[in-house]
Amino acid sequence: xxxxxxxxxxxxxxxxxxxxxxxxxxxxxxxxxxxxxxxxxxxxxxxxxxxxxxxxxxxxxxxxxxxxxxxxxxxxxxxxxxxxxxxxxxxxxxxxxxxxxxxxxxx
Numbered sequence: 001x002x003x004x005x006x007x008x009x010x011x012x013x014x015x016x017x018x019x020x021x022x023x024x025x026x027x028x029x030x031x032x033x034x035x036x037x038x039x040x041x042x043x044x045x046x047x048x049x050x051x052x053x054x055x056x057x058x059x060x061x062x063x064x065x066x067x068x069x070x071x072x073x074x075x076x077x078x079x080x081x082x083x084x085x086x087x088x089x090x091x092x093x094x095x096x097x098x099x100x101x102x103x104x105x106x107x
Contacts, residue, residue: 019065020062020063020064020065021062021063021065022060022061022062022063023060023061023063023071024058024059024060025053025058025059025060025061025071026057026058027053027054027055027056027057027058027073028056029055029073029075030055031055031075031076032052032053032054032055032075032077033053033073033074033075034050034051034052034053034073034074034075034077034088034098035050035051035053035059035061035071035072035073035074036049036050036070036071036072036073036074036091036093036100037049037050037061037069037070037071037100038069038070038093038100039067039068039069040067040068040069042068043064043066043067043068043069046061046063046067046069048061048099049093049099049100049101050074050093050095050097050098050099050100051098051099052098072091073091074088074090074091074092074093075088075089075090075091076088076089076090077089077092077098086098
């Protein structure tokens with residue numbers, strides 16, 4: 001079964017060397033997605049490194065101008081009722097939680 005993932009990221013604030021940039025992430029997929037963020041080696045983690053985004057919903061995330069890293073959509077995610085471990089069938093970040101830990105992403 002093939003899954004098509006579409007994630008629109010809209011730049012809301014002009015790119016600047018001094019000011020942070022705000023991205024609006026909108027889920028235009030048929031199902032819930034869980035955006036994940038991983039900071040580069042020289043960038044501190046963002047205030048959020050993962051969250052749930054229902055179909056048709058949006059969330060803005062502010063990123064410092066000097067930040068480097070990755071942003072992607074995880075799909076088909078669930079939490080194991082007995083262990084509490086969170087995982088996704090596509091693009092799991094490997095943390096066992098909704099928030100990504102900073103390493104181990106399976107992109």
